[in-house]
Amino acid sequence: QVQVVESGGGVVQPGRSLRLSCAASGFTFSSYGMHWVRQAPGKGLEWVAYIWYDGSNKYYADSVKGRFTISRDNSKNTVYLQMNSLRDEDTAVYYCVTGLGGGNYFEYWGQGTLVTVSS
Amino acid sequence: DIQMTQSPSSVSASVGDRVTITCRASQGVNSWLAWYQQKPGKAPNLLIYAASSFQSGVPSRFSGSGSGTEFTLTISSLQPEDFATYFCQQAGSFPLTFGQGTKLEIK
Numbered sequence: 463q464v465q466v467v468e469s470g471g472g473v474v475q476p477g478r479s480l481r482l483s484c485a486a487s488g489f490t491f492s493s494y495g496m497h498w499v500r501q502a503p504g505k506g507l508e509w510v511a512y513i514w515y516d517g518s519n520k521y522y523a524d525s526v527k528g529r530f531t532i533s534r535d536n537s538k539n540t541v542y543l544q545m546n547s548l549r550d551e552d553t554a555v556y557y558c559v560t561g562l563g564g565g566n567y568f569e570y571w572g573q574g575t576l577v578t579v580s581s
Numbered sequence: 582d583i584q585m586t587q588s589p590s591s592v593s594a595s596v597g598d599r600v601t602i603t604c605r606a607s608q609g610v611n612s613w614l615a616w617y618q619q620k621p622g623k624a625p626n627l628l629i630y631a632a633s634s635f636q637s638g639v640p641s642r643f644s645g646s647g648s649g650t651e652f653t654l655t656i657s658s659l660q661p662e663d664f665a666t667y668f669c670q671q672a673g674s675f676p677l678t679f680g681q682g683t684k685l686e687i688k
Contacts, residue, residue, distance in 0.1 A: 497677075506668065506679055506680075506681050506682045507617075507619075507625065507668055507670075507679045507682075508679070509670075509676060509677040509678065509679070512675070512677070521675045521676070522676075523676045524582070524676060557624055562627065562630060562636075565672065566613070566672035566673075566677055567615045567627060567630040567631075567670075567672050568615070568617070568625070568627060568670070569627055569636075571624035571625060571626075572624065573624065574624060
């Protein structure tokens with residue numbers, strides 16, 4: 463069955479960096495686009511970034527553009543989110559999500575990894 | 582960016598009730614609209630995509646309708662496991678955006 467497992471969350475000071483990883487299994491990873499979606503404590507959902515199946519195209523929310531970078535390694539069935547210049551408002555649970563049919567509906571979600579930005 | 586607005590923000594209902602949640606887009610998204618259910622401490626779960634298509638395994642008491650800028654999610658007869666928060670999401674253009682959520686509570 464499809465599984466996505468995030469890792470790399472933790473507590474980080476404002477201005478510092480963190481890299482999240484998402485290991486996927488149970489499907490042909492190299493054929494599917496992948497998303498990151500986040501949820502601040504007690505708040506709603508915010509889409510963060512998307513990468514095409516082959517990594518050739520990437521899209522970002524305005525709130526993270528220029529600070530976050532999504533990438534993937536299809537040989538490792540893994541997608542990454544490099545987060546630089548972190549701010550208090552980046553505190554959230556970060557979910558790695560498959561796109562339904564590789565597209566823009568969020569089908570399979572990981573359990574999430576908590577990122578806390580605090581001094 | 583396309584803004585998604587849900588109403589109501591919260592609703593109280595009883596088991597067996599029919600409930601409708603509305604989602605409005607600030608500009609047309611054709612039928613590029615999904616609905617998710619989220620329970621506390623859990624990741625969201627895709628219920629409906631393309632405005633009215635059922636995700637595999639979703640009970641038939643859930644249904645979606647609409648196109649353009651106005652959409653609805655209807656639960657025909659509430660079951661105890663349906664009390665949760667529901668989000669709409671437009672999938673028509675980047676940045677992808679969600680509604681603020683509707684919390685469905687037990688009356």
